[in-house]
Amino acid sequence: MAGTHTSPSEETTDVDLGSKEAYNVDVEQRPLAEAHLVNTTVRSISWRDITVTVKDRETKLPKTIVGNVHGIVEAGEICALMGPSGSGKTSLLNMLASRPSTSSTQTTSGTVLINGQQPSPTTFRAISRFVEQEDALIGALTVRETLLFASRLASATLSGRERRARIDGLLDAFGLAAQADTLVGTPLRKGISGGQKRRVGVASQLITSPRILFLDEPTSGLDSAASWEVMNYLRGVARRNNLIVIASIHQPSTSTFNLFDKLLLLSAGKPHYFGPVAGVASHYASLGYEVPLHVNPAEFLLELVNIDFAADRASAALRLDNMQNAWAASPRAKQLAAAVAAAEDTGARQAVELEVAETKPGLASLVVTLLHRSFVKSYRDVVAYGIRLAMYTGLAIMMGTVWLRLDAAQESIIPITNAIFFGSAFMSFMAVAYCPAYLEDFEQFVKDKHNGLYGATALVISNFLIGIPYLFLISLIFSVISYWLSNLQPTAPAFFTWVFWLFLDLLAAESLVVLMTSLFPSFVISLALVAFANGLWMSVDGFMVPPTVLNVFWRYGFHFWDYQKYVFENMMINEFRDRVYTCASTGPAPGDCQCMWQTDLADRCLIRGQGVLDQYGYKPGYMGKDVGIMMGIIVGYRIAAWVVLKLKR
Template sequence: MTESLSQSGTDFDAVYQSVKQEPFTVDIEQKALDNAHLMNDTVRNFVWQGITVVVKDHKTKAPKTILENIEGSVEAGEICALMGPSGCGKTTLLNVLARRDVSSAAKIDGTTVVNGKTPSLGAFRRLTSYVEQEDALIGSLTVRETMHFAARLAHKNSLTKTERMRRIDGLIESFGLRGQANSIIGTPIRKGISGGQKRRVSVASQLITAPKILFLDEPTSGLDSAASFEVISFVRQVAKRNNLIVIASIHQPSTSTFQLFDKLLLLSGGKSHYFGTVEDVEPQFESMGYPVPLHTNPAEFLLELMNIDFASHQAAASNRLQEIERAWVNSPKAIELSASINAAMNKKDPLSDTKPSKRNLPIILMTLVHRSFIKSYRDVVAYGIRVAMYTGLAIMMGTVWLRLKTDQNAIESFTNAIFFGGAFMSFMAVAYIPSYLEDHATYVKDRANGLYGPAVFMLANFIIGLPYLFLIDVIFSVIAYWLGNFQPTAPAFLTWIMWLFLDLVAAESLVVLVSSIFPNFVISLALTAFANGLWMSVNGFMVSPKLLNVFWRYVFHYIDYQAYVFQGMMVNEFADRVYSCGAGCSCMFQTHKVDSCHFSGLAVLDQYGYKTGETGKWVGILLAIVFGLRLFGWTALWVRK
């Protein structure tokens, strides 16, 4: 494995030397950094002091300290581990250091500085990248495509297309992904790359933007010891070669993985019990009376020492932990650390806080649409299954309501078919939830790293759905409409397609809204299904709008997109059609055609209170509902930062 890493590093340098003699290193890639509007000088160090986070306890409502007076310093080229038992505050600290939201009610104190200065949030975002614990990757894209779109969306560099491709090739080579470059990430249906390779892709896709500080949240989560070593090894190689600062929360690393880190911050109960080099941790704890046993993984020993949740004697374990904390705070190394942090905060290097060039939103929009398009035709979960599902639904509907006759006995069947076609096409939009949640997870990651905002994401999502929804609409209508013997004219058929298309667009917009507010599959599924059940109940079919009570009519009926689709389809079918009264000429509706043993379909519409000539008004209301759903969806994305 060592030979493999060495070879990858050599290739990495060779590739970046070829990019106009401007490799990925901070020292000589000055032109690329200037174009990116990043800091004009080398990021020398990243220091934090007095980090304290207090939240309100959910049960007692009393203040609860999550982190207390945490400090540390990481130099360029170093990789630092945040380690401690579960619930010690690792992820909270990582989020504070990365200047991400911790909790809406959290009170955060302390200082974080880069080169002795506190950059603005915009400048800090342009300096840093954050890799989530969960791999927020689009499963139907290949490794190369994932890197390609990350580079196109990034505004931290302004490389040409040729330079961008060389950089992508270099990172793929450096992270040992050359053999998997054209393999998909993996979906629930199609197997892709391994877990360790996914972690490497997650890290590499953030490094494509040439950050100076990289935050990793549990980069080895879910990986075995070999894969964990592999991921951290590649990160260490890149950090050393490019003076990159890496801060990673990590849980129970193996001995070999633990030794790859330069520095360690050991947490327990939100308090610091050690900060320093990994080489000095064993002597430090030995001096405090806790030597690491021979042939024992130091990381496991330290975690067992810090974890008192499962101690048989809680009081004794708690006292032991307090003694370790006091011993560390009063140790010469802790005092030396505080002095070095104060010195680093007073030694200020000039920082460039130049604002980045104005983003080209049309290009970002086109990039997102392109990425979604690849996913849409490659991932059968996105639209393939829905096309098959709607086709089956059309065949079922067409054969159940097969060749309905134009007599009064078929009036109820026609009405039932219209309701079924519109309502169940809308209801089946819940199948879009898994695909949207994957896109949403990618959006959350990209937005947190400053790549794009909710407006362009929402617009791209809307655009890419339109052609597929129209295709579903046409396939369903061609089968169900003509088998059912609805009004056999071209204008009526095209009007049916219009109503069904608006129905699908509104239903998908509802899915996007609910899933944006509650990005959880089970919750989104339950709420969307409930909403569709509500729309079915008040759309005018179950209970005539004339009879629907005031509350349901004015609160829900008038904002029910299914109601406008249903009445539009009803007018389309009955307004210009004449029906036979059947044997005995006993007409169920008395119209001017009763003498000829027929009646006009207008009588059916009158029973529901529907008027003709209002198609334009209903279409306008439907478009307003779609716009409103998308606007609320955008608001939900904007609020959930």
């Protein structure tokens, strides 16, 4: 089944890239900085009796989705996990990679060994990496920056020169040198191609110096040329760096299939073949299933072990069982069992533990790196803060021109109150625009957390800190435009008090977005929940129904921990506490007037601002306490988000 293939990439050569000699040439042309992650070489990963069961949704009985699977892959080899949809490829891959199950009903058994020994969870995370089918990448970063930040998050011991050498080596090895300074790509800014993104995703894991790499459908969504390109580069890197690669793959082309060293073929969770790719044709030929000439062997095998579309399911299932039994009794299956046992025996006799040599960055270093990464994203990706800044500026112009130059007169009191509500409530409501930007950070966090780079603490702290200057800038710009146009309390202290409360309002609103999106990391769901929560806060913050009238359920159940309540109350106090308004005149005489709010200045046809506050039950003098409560709400949202991120699988 081995054959030659000319690279379909731009770096086409006359060298047979399917041969070992080709890779010897490639090693010399593309040296990759060697990364000594552990003081003991990872020679192999082996697994025995891997079984995964779940509860059937219909029968409620245990259902085996992976059953008694064995295997061994040695350093420098790449192994394909292949089978029809639902054959258990992803479940097996997750089990081998020690990834937590997302199902509470799933149970697993079996043994996964490194060099024939059981590694500790910490060591396994340090020596392995997992690349998702839809790999999370930050589109606003360049290719080089993606590798740089991944390296900084993984290691604190590399010097700048070593880090650059490692990055340059990977860029060269994966054919990305020409795209090093190109953005990965955002919804609004075109970046690199799909095949190049896959290579960047793999390279960003290799920069952290793993010895074992797991990939879930690395060629999904790519055409034949791009698929071959990704796996060809990966095979070269694996061979010259003694890397173990295990990849689930669905229906590869012939040329891509021939790049793999080993194949594990699954059907209905059971193994049908494990061994060299070059030997699979002879195995099935011995069973009477000759691979036809000029037919993709991978497609032939998948059709052979897939009975989902068989006309006679009973006879097809019997044929499948016969093939599985034939594999279990075959010489290759016995050789596999012996190889797995030999690896375990060697591991038991040597008993040398893998030890991590590189020092992981501390919390402060991780926060600084994440802050740097978020800062780069914030000014390049307009979705993060640019669109929100433009949106808030538009709201400020609208507010300033609708509530334009309101006089200090009785007829302006209700419009001013409405303006204060609009300026506080709708500013926080529009924080929903932060959902897509945080979702990208969340998806990146999930990947990095699974790969042991950083945890919830570093993310929550860095996410909070990066938002502070931008939210303050938004508050200031909004206020500079709208506050003076509306002719609110025209003093500098009152203006900066308004800015301060608007800033706390946005901090709380963004913290709410982080919590809701962490709970439900779906754009539609998080958007709906944040909008609903803000609608609730707007209803009970004291504007729609004054606190003196609000019924006890909403008053004591929600009103007092509604952050918009404290913003609206203190903005009202800021506006009305020291201000006096004229009453409506009813005649030519000086005392001919009608005051809607009766205060001690009524005989002078004036309304003291405190009279307006009295109908809401607002009293000055509690700003310090209210600021403390606001900070508690903000910190509470962030701590709740931290708990959610810690508990999420």
